[in-house]
Amino acid sequence: MGFGAVSCTSYLDRAPESVVSDVVAFKNFKNFQGFTEELYMMIPDIAKNYWVGDFNWGEDEILTLGNGNGYFGYALDRGNFRAHINNGMCYLDRSWDTGTDRMKKTIWGASWAGIRKCNMGLDALDKGMMTDATQEQRDIIAGQLYFFRAWFYFNLTNYWGGMPYIDKVLPGDQKLTLPRETYQENAVKMAADFRKAADLLPIDWDKTATGSATMGANALRVNKIWALGYLGKTWLWAGSPLMVNGPKGPKTYGADQCKKAADAFAELLNLVESGQTQYSLVTFDKYSSLFFTIQQNWLMPGGSEAIVRGPTYGADSRWRQNQSYLPQGMSGGDNIMLCPTANYVNYYGMANGLPLDDSESGFSKSQPWKDRDPRFYNDIVYDGIKVVKGTINDGQEDLWRYANLYTGGSYANDERSNSRTGYCNRKFITLGCNRYDNEGDYGFNMHIALSYLRLADVYLMYAESAAEGYGSPTSKGKVNGSDYGLTAVDAINKIRARAGVGNVNAKYLTSLDKFMGEVRRERAVELAFEAHRFNDLRRWLLLTEYPYNIKTRQDFDRAAPLNTAADTKLNSVVNFRETTLFTRNFDSKHYWMPIKDNDVYLYSDFPQNPGW
Numbered sequence: 001m002g003f004g005a006v007s008c009t010s011y012l013d014r015a016p017e018s019v020v021s022d023v024v025a026f027k028n029f030k031n032f033q034g035f036t037e038e039l040y041m042m043i044p045d046i047a048k049n050y051w052v053g054d055f056n057w058g059e060d061e062i063l064t065l066g067n068g069n070g071y072f073g074y075a076l077d078r079g080n081f082r083a084h085i086n087n088g089m090c091y092l093d094r095s096w097d098t099g100t101d102r103m104k105k106t107i108w109g110a111s112w113a114g115i116r117k118c119n120m121g122l123d124a125l126d127k128g129m130m131t132d133a134t135q136e137q138r139d140i141i142a143g144q145l146y147f148f149r150a151w152f153y154f155n156l157t158n159y160w161g162g163m164p165y166i167d168k169v170l171p172g173d174q175k176l177t178l179p180r181e182t183y184q185e186n187a188v189k190m191a192a193d194f195r196k197a198a199d200l201l202p203i204d205w206d207k208t209a210t211g212s213a214t215m216g217a218n219a220l221r222v223n224k225i226w227a228l229g230y231l232g233k234t235w236l237w238a239g240s241p242l243m244v245n246g247p248k249g250p251k252t253y254g255a256d257q258c259k260k261a262a263d264a265f266a267e268l269l270n271l272v273e274s275g276q277t278q279y280s281l282v283t284f285d286k287y288s289s290l291f292f293t294i295q296q297n298w299l300m301p302g303g304s305e306a307i308v309r310g311p312t313y314g315a316d317s318r319w320r321q322n323q324s325y326l327p328q329g330m331s332g333g334d335n336i337m338l339c340p341t342a343n344y345v346n347y348y349g350m351a352n353g354l355p356l357d358d359s360e361s362g363f364s365k366s367q368p369w370k371d372r373d374p375r376f377y378n379d380i381v382y383d384g385i386k387v388v389k390g391t392i393n394d395g396q397e398d399l400w401r402y403a404n405l406y407t408g409g410s411y412a413n414d415e416r417s418n419s420r421t422g423y424c425n426r427k428f429i430t431l432g433c434n435r436y437d438n439e440g441d442y443g444f445n446m447h448i449a450l451s452y453l454r455l456a457d458v459y460l461m462y463a464e465s466a467a468e469g470y471g472s473p474t475s476k477g478k479v480n481g482s483d484y485g486l487t488a489v490d491a492i493n494k495i496r497a498r499a500g501v502g503n504v505n506a507k508y509l510t511s512l513d514k515f516m517g518e519v520r521r522e523r524a525v526e527l528a529f530e531a532h533r534f535n536d537l538r539r540w541l542l543l544t545e546y547p548y549n550i551k552t553r554q555d556f557d558r559a560a561p562l563n564t565a566a567d568t569k570l571n572s573v574v575n576f577r578e579t580t581l582f583t584r585n586f587d588s589k590h591y592w593m594p595i596k597d598n599d600v601y602l603y604s605d606f607p608q609n610p611g612w
Contacts, residue, residue: 022124022129023129025124026121026124026125026129026130027129027130027131027132028130028131028132028133029130029132029133029134029137029140029141029210032121032124032130032133032141033141035117035121036121036141036144036145038098038117039114039117039118039144039145039148040220040221040310040311041098041099041100041311042096042098042105042110042111042113042114042152043105043310043311043452044091044105044106044107044110044310045102045105045310045311045312045313045449046091046450046452046530046531047312047321047428047448047449047450048102048312048313048321048448048449049089049090049091049102049103049105050088050089050090050091050103051320051321051334052071052320052321052324052333052334052336052338053321053324053338053428053448054068054071054072054073054089054090054338055073055091055531056073056338056529056531056533056534057072057073057076057533057534058344058533058534058536058537058543058548059341059343059344059533059537059547059548059549059550059551059584060340060341060344060524060528060529060533061073061338061339061340061341061344061425061529062077062338062339062341062420062421062551062581062582063336063337063338063339064328064335064336064337064339064415064416064417064418064420065415065416065420066335066336066416066417067334067335067336067416068336068337070089071089071090071336072084072087072089072090072092077551077582077584078584079584079585079586079590081590081593081594081612082594082612084593085594085596086596088103091105091106091107092106092107092108092159092593093106093107093108093109093596094106094109095109096109096110098110100311100313102312102313105310107155107156107159108156108160108596110152111152111153111155111156112152112156114148114149114152115149115152115153115166116166116169116170118145118146118148118149118152119149119166119167119168119169120169121141121145122142122145122146122149123168123169125138125141125142125145134209134210136208136209136210137210139200139201140200140201140202140205140208140210140211142196142200143196143197143198143199143200143201143222143227144197144201144221144222146193146194146196146197146200146227147193147194147197147201147222147226147227147230148222149167149193150189150190150191150193150194150197150230150234151230153165153186153189153190153193154190154230154233154234154237157183157186157187157190158237158535159592159593160592160593160595160609161180161183161592161609162180162181162182162183162184162185162186163180163181163186164178164179164180164181164606165181165185165186165189165190166178167189175603176602176603176606177603177605178605178606179605179606180605180606180607183238183243184238184243184244187234187235187237187238187243187257190234191231191234191235191238191260194227194228194230194231194234195227195231197222197224197226197227198224198227198228198231201222201223201224201226201227202223202224203223203224203225203271203276203277203278204218204223204277204278205218205221205223206218206278219309220309220310220311224271225268225271225272225277225279225307226307226308226453228264228265228267228268228271229265229268229307229308229453229458230308230453231264232261232262232264232265232268232458232461232462232465233261233453233461234261235257235258235260235261235264235465236257236258236261236461236464236465237539238254238257238261239253239254239255239256239257239258239260239261239465239468239469240253240254240539240540241253241539241540241541242538242539242540242541242591243539244257245541247541247588247589247591247592247610248588249541251540251541251542253468253469255468255469255470255471256469257469258464258465258466258468258469258470259465259469259470259477260469261461261465261469262462262465262466262469262470262475262476262477262478263477263478263479265458265461265462265465265466265477266462266466266476266477266478266479266484266486267479268458269458269459269462269484269486269491270479270484270485272455273485278304279304279305279307279455280304280305280455281304281305281455281456281494281495281498282303282304282305283498284374284498284499284500286303287375287378287499288378288427289301289302289303290302290303290305290306290451290454291427291428291448291449291450291530292322292428292429292430292446292447292448292449293445293446293447294430294439294444294445294446294447295444295445296445296447297445298445298447299445299447300312300447300449301447301448301449301450302449302451302454304455305451305454305455305456306451306454307451307452307453307454307455307458308451308452308453309449309451309452310452312447312449320333320334320336321428321448322428322429322433322440322446322448323433323440324336324337324338325337325338325424325425325426325428325429325433326381326387326424326429326431326433326434327400327410327411327417327418327419327424328417328418329396329399329400329410329417329418330387330388330399330400330434330435330436331433331434331435331440332434332435335416335417337417337418337419337420337424338425339419339420339421339423339424339425340379340380340421340423340424340425340528340529341421341551341552341553341581342421342422342423342552342553342554342578343547343550343551343552343578344524344528344533345376345380345421345423345554347521347524347525347528348372348373348375348376348379348380348525349361349363349372349373349501349521349525350362350363350371350372350373350502351371351372351373351374351500351501351502352371352501352502353496353501353502353503353504353505354502354505355518355521358505365573365576366559366572366573366574366576367570367571367572367573368382368554368556368573368576369382369383369384369568369569369570369571370569370570371569372569373499373501373525374499374500374501375499375501375525375526375528377569378426378427379425379426379427379528379529380423380424380425380426380427381403381405381423381424381425381426381431382403382405382422382423382568383403383404383405383406383409383422383556383558383568383571383573384402384403384405384558384562384568384571385402385403385431385568386401386402386403386431386564386568387400387401387402387403387431387434388400388401388431388434388436388437389431389432389437390436390437391436392436398410400434400436402562402564403424405419405422405423405424406556406557406558406573407555407556407557407575411424420553420581421551421552421553421554421581422553422554422555422556423554425529427528427529428448428529429446429448430446433446450530450531451530456495456498456526456527457526457527457532459491459492459494459495460491460492460495460519460522460523460526460527462477462486462488462491463488463489463491463492463519463522464488464516464519464523465477466487466488466491467488467512467515467516467519468512468516471512472488472512472515473487473488473489473504473508473509473512473515474487474488474489474509475487475488476488488515488519489503489504489509489515492504492518492519492522495522495526496522499526504518520536520540523536538591541591543586543590543591544586544587544588544590544591549583549584549585549586550580550582550583550584551580551581551582551583551584552578552579552580552581553578553579553581554576554577554578555575555576555577555578555579556573556574556575556576556577557573557574557575558571558572558573558574559571559572559573559574560572587611588610588611589609589610589611589612590611592609592610593609594608594609594612595608595609595612
């Protein structure tokens with residue numbers, strides 16, 4: 001398409017001895033896999049795409065004032081979606097290469113280059129250039145190429161809408177004329193590629209003759225489960241309100257697309273639950289290992305639950321990322337703090353499974369931390385908990401030992417360097433990531449990384465698609481034409497049970513609308529701060545709607561001096577109130593990202609997104 005012009009120039013400047021002929025590059029599996037491996041290096045590392053992890057762009061997080069105004073999340077809040085263009089802090093669009101620099105991984109440029117690379121590889125297979133290979137090896141190469149072509153398109157269309165779907169190698173001297181397709185047209189082609197990949201790839205490379213050469217080092221390579229997961233996700237996205245009805249349409253789903261999504265997820269989950277895969281939900285006592293590891297020699301997080309992950313560089317995790325979740329006076333960062341918004345924390349309901357605003361939930365504003373969903377205690381720093389374990393010998397004991405998040409407290413009294421909302425995020429760190437306990441230091445080997453797809457997400461997407469596709473909370477997807485074992489609500493309850501949360505209450509099963517409210521709340525809690533919320537709000541057509549367009553804080557006073565020997569969950573407060581910090585004034589154009597002008601000017605059939 002010409003979007004990778006800088007990369008192409010760099011390639012053409014290479015020394016002659018570095019150029020490998022296509023006859024050599026594609027002749028056997030080892031060489032062809034070497035060609036294919038570069039595609040993995042085009043996957044952005046979400047959690048570490050810059051020094052500070054600014055990747056949550058929904059109503060879930062807010063930056064501190066001051067130094068944070070250079071980040072995309074700050075500009076996005078103010079409606080400036082163009083700020084992602086050529087932004088070195090944002091993985092959507094910036095300079096890129098396929099080396100090991102995590103700050104040079106991008107969706108826009110690398111995806112177009114990756115699509116061309118996939119087409120080159122598939123063309124070589126079609127021409128029979130892989131002469132020295134088994135059928136299994138040919139299938140594995142083809143499966144990876146089909147997967148990546150569709151995966152790059154999924155990411156492009158997720159943010160920018162329908163694109164020209166290029167499925168062949170375009171001559172370099174050919175005039176560009178391919179028109180932008182609709183999202184639905186792209187989805188059909190992505191789904192076809194993902195289906196081909198799923199049919200060609202093994203479940204576990206370690207159990208194949210081809211994968212035995214790299215036994216134990218295949219976890220990050222594309223397999224059948226990756227492909228089925230994105231097959232389902234492609235159809236669910238295609239069936240979501242934005243993609244079905246456009247930015248100004250009704251909030252209704254496409255039932256046909258959702259049925260296809262539910263069936264793909266059912267096929268995947270049937271393999272998982274019958275023990276045919278290497279994937280399973282981790283137990284809740286290992287929940288944090290999905291997001292970070294510490295003192296494990298930079299072990300990549302995710303365990304048995306992570307499905308789609310890209311290459312990551314463990315030692316890079318400690319720099320700034322783990323210093324941006326606690327007040328800067330104790331974390332030693334750059335006066336940039338990522339604060340969970342109070343309105344988002346409200347999605348964490350009660351341990352009995354009911355949302356806070358349910359009259360039977362038992363939630364009390366005088367004891368707001370009592371009997372909450374256990375994931376609340378795992379993910380959120382709330383007032384009064386002990387943070388610093390070690391010695392504080394600089395005279396600031398009263399300031400930092402305990403989380404003073406009450407109004408005027410040392411954790412919440414400065415919007416430039418402390419919490420703006422009454423809460424801090426602990427999902428990605430130990431509380432010891434402070435300048436006293438020093439668990440964020442290099443020697444602790446803290447590695448933060450996020451998955452593009454993990455198994456819990458599959459269960460939640462299955463619940464959404466089965467309910468919307470087949471019509472009720474008790475609907476099921478199909479495997480080979482027969483009902484799969486789990487209903488939509490069963491899938492939600494499975495994720496809740498892992499955390500020790502009560503099932504979806506019967507009152508929320510009386511209508512599809514009520515159930516979908518719980519599905520969306522469950523996604524908010526289980527996938528909190530994992531870069532999902534912004535895209536969920538967009539596809540649900542809720543980005544512009546109240547209360548999804550506000551960011552709030554909670555203020556309160558302690559009812560009594562902090563009793564450090566008592567259970568902080570039972571602490572009482574007075575004067576509990578919630579106020580709006582920021583309102584995002586979005587309109588219909590904000591449902592799609594703007595395309596950079598230079599690319600829009602390439603040819604007339606490649607227009608800008610409406611409103612930009």
